[in-house]
Amino acid sequence: MVQRGLGGPPRIADKVIHRQSVRLGRTIKLLCPVEGDPPPLTMWMKDGRTIHSGWTRFRVLQQGLKIKEVESDDAGTYICKATNGFGSMNVNYTLIVIDDASSGKDSQVPEGSNGEYEDHSGKQWARPRFTQPAKMRRRVIARPVGSSVRLKCVASGNPRPDITWLKDNKPLTPQEIGENKKKKWTLNLKNLKPEDSGKYTCRVFNRVGEINATYKVEVIRKYCPLGHSTKIGVHCQ
Template sequence: VSLLWFCLDKNTTLGQLQMNILLIYWCKDGPPRVSEKVAHRQTARIGTAIKLPCPVEGDPPPLIMWTKDGRNIHSGWIRFRILRMGLKIKEVEADDTGTYICKATNGFGSVNINYTLIVIGECRWSSVLRPRFTQPAKMRKRVIARPVGSSVRLKCTASGNPRPDIVWLKDDRLLSEQEVGEGRQKKWTLSLKNLKPEHSGRYTCRVSNRAGEINATYKVEVIQRTNSKPILTGTHPVNTTVDYGGTTSFQCKVRSDVKPVIQWLKRVESNEESRYNSTIEVGDHQFVVLPTAEVWSRPDGSYLNKLLITRAKEEDAGMYICLGANTMGYSFRSAFLTVLPDTKPPITAMFSPASSSLPWPVIIGIPAGIVFIFGTVLLWFCQSRKHCPPPSAPAATAQVLQSSHRLPYRERDRGCAPPSSSTEKDCMSSMNYEEYLAQQQLLLSQGGPTLPPKIYPKIYTDIHTHTHSHVDGKVHQHQHIHFQC
């Protein structure tokens, strides 16, 4: 079909037409066709990027689909990106070697472009590891309820060797690129935005490589906007009594179409307001917000929360409120806690109130100082009792006499008194008894100092007679007399 546009100049007169051909456009309906010549054999090095073109055109425009070795390439192949005019592969790996087909289809037919990709520098994997989830803590909550219009993110981050592929399914049906998110580089998280009731279902992520496959399933429930506020079911919280220092808890059960906010409050008495930095007003009373534990969902659709009170004291007694709220309002219920008085006897102070006002170093230092002074005086008195006056000269002489009588038999035979000093000579001397008496008389006559008297309890005389015969026939005889003190 050919189209021809004409333009009439407004200045032309009647009967004169000036035709200007502006554009002639030829188009023809039919199946897709290849518009350019391509090289069907492609090579790439490990770690590089490569683009496989798919130059096709047609009227109506064809739908492009890529396959590798008979498997459809989809958004779960995180290194593969389907573009309008080709397929781009990032960080080429050895396993990317294979046959790739670009198939273009419209209402009149289809056309294929085949490629054989050869990866240069192909090497075997040093170790093959099956896939595993790398963030299991973020995957614990598998049942998720969200109101209409909200959003949710489902995570399935995994690793393996070789790098695994991931696909998402909803109720065992493979999700399309439009549903998963076309053109997204990160496919480990499935984001569902602006939720509608038809989004409810079971979502499964399937992660696989040549070493194995793993999967995880989430249950998503999209509920209509609630038109009622939460309802506290059962009888909890109830009035409770606890011993002083004991442990108790309050329990609160709330039913709501969506997960509510459960908060515990404690009423502040008029004389306790100064103890808290901030309070809120509920009705005609002031309340303080208490730390709240995690809210647990139950199989019957209700939600449970507990408030734990440990080491109960008198100031813990009072009114407690469980408050459950959602977008439509709130409900609450109150209960009272009674703390029994402490049964332990109070500790009696050792000092009077007047002395207790003194600082503790003074209280301890005064008795310690008194004890120290008394001990010093007592020690001095005991030491003074041990010192005695020196003995007189006669007493010393008598002591020497007594000691001489206590000498061993061997010493008494020698007639020796114990020496008074290290410089005193032994009583054995070449001086005889007469010479000793003469010396003592001389000292007395001169008036000089006398030596301390020496005691000689026994005197022995030893006479030896020696006879000597000479050559000339004479005989000589003499005696030796020895005095021993």
């Protein structure tokens, strides 16, 4: 414990397991075991964004962060920042969200500061990472009926990661994916219909960890003035 009267910056008061896993729909609590004199104030961030009262399923507690009814989008990097008059420190977490589609794929592995570690044979493992983030910046995509769209989630890792696709948090069936299973990192949606609108999530995972990304696809009905022709494949209603 910090000696009274001396004062000191925040410090870790207990062991932290930086990699946490939770199943879809469950509740999880990420602890922030810090102490200091004076007692530090804490704030939480997810992927660089400050968590506030508008995040309805998130509750910032005195000693941690509680997330209820976990969704796939909740996966990511969480930081608890503790600050007092003598300094500040961060407690980092990587949260992995799993469901029945990926159960059994996830296993506990030795922790590494950057998601990498060596096993007893000296082999280097690495958690998945997206290798073409510039092609993933546009996450909200609008397309007219009858057109097509490609959703990319190119990733690397060791062991080589697998990928699954979900629509509105439900795994896509092989029939829905169709020929796209030949193109491992790309989901190609053709001849779009209004019912194809929704959130498409790619889940990339190996034995070290899991990452995901979500695209929102909006299929727009094409309205045409009377007597005007339209592009082939675009329906007017």
